[in-house]
Amino acid sequence: MRVTFSRVVRWAGMTSPYSRPALICNDRSGSYDESIHRQLIDACAAAGASVAASFILPKDDLPDAAALRASAIDLLIVWTGDGTINAAATGCEGWHGPLLPLPGGTLNLLSKQLHGDHPAPTILERALANGGRRAPVPTIRSAAREAFITVVAGPATRWAEVRETMRSQGLIEASREAPDALEEMLNAPGVQVAGSDAAYPAIILTPTREGITADGIVADATGDVLRHGLAWLGGDFRDGPHERVATAETIILESDRIIALEYDGELAEIPSPARFSIGQSALDFIATA
Template sequence: MTPPARRPALVCNSQSGSFDSARRDWIAEQFAAAGTPLVADYCLPDQKLPDPARLVADGVDLAVVWGGDGTINASVAALAGWDGTLLALPGGTLNLLVKQLHGERELEAILADVLSGRAHRDVPPTVACAAGRAMVNMLAGPTTVWAEVREHVRQRELASAAALVPEALEESLAGDPVRLAGDAREFQAISMTPSRDGIVVDGLYADSPTLLLRHAIAWVGGDFRDGPRERLTARPTVTISSDAPLGLLMDGEHADGAASVTFRIEPAPMAMLLTMPLP
């Protein structure tokens, strides 16, 4: 097990799904009560993410990132190469990475384990490509447009979400499909999840009205990986191609790729605190 940090700093996002200023104060109080008060507090988007030089200058040894998957992913990218440890706490809507690191547990239970030393350091696997890195999931294909619909729904901007639905339907049915190298089949999207055994690759179907409806419900209602899919392979490296530049989604954040992109398993660029073993 890992002893509690001596000089923690908090990174949060006021636009994350479950942000609350009173909750942020409570987190700070727990660290103070444990004898390790926060030495810094970076709250996005009003403040910028710290870089390794900033944390080193402040003597920070634990970056406590309280936010959604996108905020955690951005923090990992910003702190790449830092020799401290990152603690991810649930502060978003789906909290997929936190569930991998800590299970289906509430923030209070996770923090209690960490502050009492019942946690361990590990370096999780990630899916990486030229465009960036995914801690939880990398998605390639035209149906990534549904992520924007979901974001508007999450922000309760229902009129904006409804306005995007026709585009999402058109892209899903008529957008350029994607292919896994060595497999002639075509999919509306290909999902890649990091694991100890390599990249777990699933083909997602949305090429008929019935499948498209199921896919849309999975996207808007929660985890898109619950939609129609087929397990294709698990390997250290995969190449995905299309007849047009690939739309990518890395832990819920958009990116653009070439018409052919190679993805690989890489260790995360820093250690993280876990309260349960990685699968």
């Protein structure tokens, strides 16, 4: 069954449809740039929609729906990584304004999906000028969490920890963790889609308008393992060898042990078997691509 997504709105003309935007950013992030922060604030002012509230992580808490309503916020600009975009969208559920994700992290997968590969100020200027499209996005729901971009499941998610160590502590420290990640990828019990005979070091679940796609990463040869390690350390695990396993509204994953997960870049675990279902965000997102 094809999932239907509604509430699509198009804006035209040069008058901004917003008057009271709020901005979320993280000034402790490695990708934070004060000059870009200033450009975002200036872009709002130039459009006649000066920033009405700022939430600067980690000093400030993420706003909830009540806080946004109390300040009459009509647009939430989130200039952070994918994981914080997920937390921001989840935290303000019940607020009726849209969220504009901007590239402010390492992968920026949701921003690229909605806007293409463009700088944050350019995306914001376009959204304020002629709006683009406003609509919910497809999501993946489990018993524990909701993902707006991807769920990666399986022992190969250990590489995500190596990537974070490299980002925060450098290559030397990351190299000390890489052998353990390699051991997990090659020898730990894999994960499989229920009803399938093949187990994989990781399965990537992606929400689409046709359902959830499940892709198993392939590591049958030394070259495959090397390519996966480089793909994970470089940021986008989907650059490694993989094959399509299934597309369905519901995917059940199985393993002989607790399943390690990465929800939109944030690590977690879930018991096996684990059910993942297609859904749609309660919040509208703005796309400019």
